[in-house]
Amino acid sequence: QGLVPETEVAQRKYQLDEMIQDGRLAESEIKEFRHKVEELESEIAQARLNLSRTEIKAPFAGFVTRRTVERGQRVRNLDTLFSLGRFQPLYLDVFVSERESRAVRPGQPVTLSLGTEQGEETTGTVDRISPVVDQSSGTVKVTVRIQGAPAGFRPGAFTRAAIRTDTHQGVLLIPKKALLEQDGSLYAFVAVNDAAERVLVETGYENDGKVEVRKGLSEGQAVVVAGQGALKDGARLQVTRQ
Numbered sequence: 001q002g003l004v005p006e007t008e009v010a011q012r013k014y015q016l017d018e019m020i021q022d023g024r025l026a027e028s029e030i031k032e033f034r035h036k037v038e039e040l041e042s043e044i045a046q047a048r049l050n051l052s053r054t055e056i057k058a059p060f061a062g063f064v065t066r067r068t069v070e071r072g073q074r075v076r077n078l079d080t081l082f083s084l085g086r087f088q089p090l091y092l093d094v095f096v097s098e099r100e101s102r103a104v105r106p107g108q109p110v111t112l113s114l115g116t117e118q119g120e121e122t123t124g125t126v127d128r129i130s131p132v133v134d135q136s137s138g139t140v141k142v143t144v145r146i147q148g149a150p151a152g153f154r155p156g157a158f159t160r161a162a163i164r165t166d167t168h169q170g171v172l173l174i175p176k177k178a179l180l181e182q183d184g185s186l187y188a189f190v191a192v193n194d195a196a197e198r199v200l201v202e203t204g205y206e207n208d209g210k211v212e213v214r215k216g217l218s219e220g221q222a223v224v225v226a227g228q229g230a231l232k233d234g235a236r237l238q239v240t241r242q
Contacts, residue, residue, distance in 0.1 A: 062086040065155070090146040090153060091127065094161045098133050101140035103165035105129075110144045111162045112153070120152045126163065162207070172217060173210040178225045179203070189224040189231050190217065196224060196235045 066083035069075060092112065096104065110124040127145035134141070144161060146153065153159070178188050179201070186203060189196045201216030217223070222239065224231065 056081060058082075058084055060084070060086060085155060087154070088148065090149050090155070092124065092144040092146060092159055092161060094142045094144055094163070095134070095137065095139040096142055096163075098138055098140055100165075101129065101142065104140075104142055104163055105165075109164050111164070112144070112146065113160045114152050115158055115160075120150055122146060122149050122153060124149075124161075166205075168205060168212060171204070171212045171214075172219055174213055174217065174223050175225050176206060176209050176211045178223045178228065179211060180228060188217065189228045191222040191224065191237050191239050194237050194239055196228075196231045196233065196237055198231075198233045 062084045063086075064082050065085045067081070068083075069079070069081045075081065094110075104126060106126050106128060108126045110126060111121065112124055113121045124144045124146040127143045129143075130141040133139070142163070144163075174188065179186050180188065185200055187198050187200045190199055191197075199216050202214045204212035204214050206212065224237065
């Protein structure tokens with residue numbers, strides 16, 4: 001309405017333009033500062049990463065199985081320093097014949113012993129079975145999982161494994177040493193009135209020095225277990241009870 005002189009209006013507009021320009025400059029400086037802050041934060045992160053790489057940490061809890069570095073030695077990226085192993089659970093590779101592998105299934109119980117049959121024992125389960133047959137040996141690899149193994153079971157230890165594929169209950173057993181073989185047939189000598197009688201037998205499973213007899217013998221018969229290699233039908237026996 002003409003209440004303010006034109007000179008004052010022009011002066012106020014000039015001041016407003018200056019303030020707008022100052023605001024733009026301030027925004028530009030803020031962006032520049034933010035960019036510098038991001039650069040510094042990136043440098044800090046890189047410095048922390050470099051610092052973290054000066055301390056060697058195991059990626060999982062376990063045992064050092066091999067060391068390839070000495071104290072004071074200079075190391076570079078990708079240098080191998082240690083080999084680590086986690087011993088729980090343990091895995092055992094068992095190689096069985098192609099025919100026997102057909103009776104093996106995941107989850108079957110496995111009895112394991114160290115060194116000899118009288119060594120420390122533990123149990124495991126069949127974890128997986130290789131889908132292929134090794135052409136060089138004709139065997140199939142069966143992997144056994146051992147959870148909570150005793151301290152004596154360590155990687156590289158010689159271990160015997162017995163995989164239970166089937167169970168026969170209430171069968172007749174005789175010592176394996178009582179059996180003789182001739183022309184592809186198995187036979188044993190039994191004591192009949194203090195004389196030796198040769199009997200053909202049909203066997204089944206065997207384990208721990210004992211053999212299952214399916215045909216040929218009956219419960220209660222006395223089986224010759226010593227000196228039978230030189231016996232003939234009808235030979236006199238000296239029967240001893242143990």
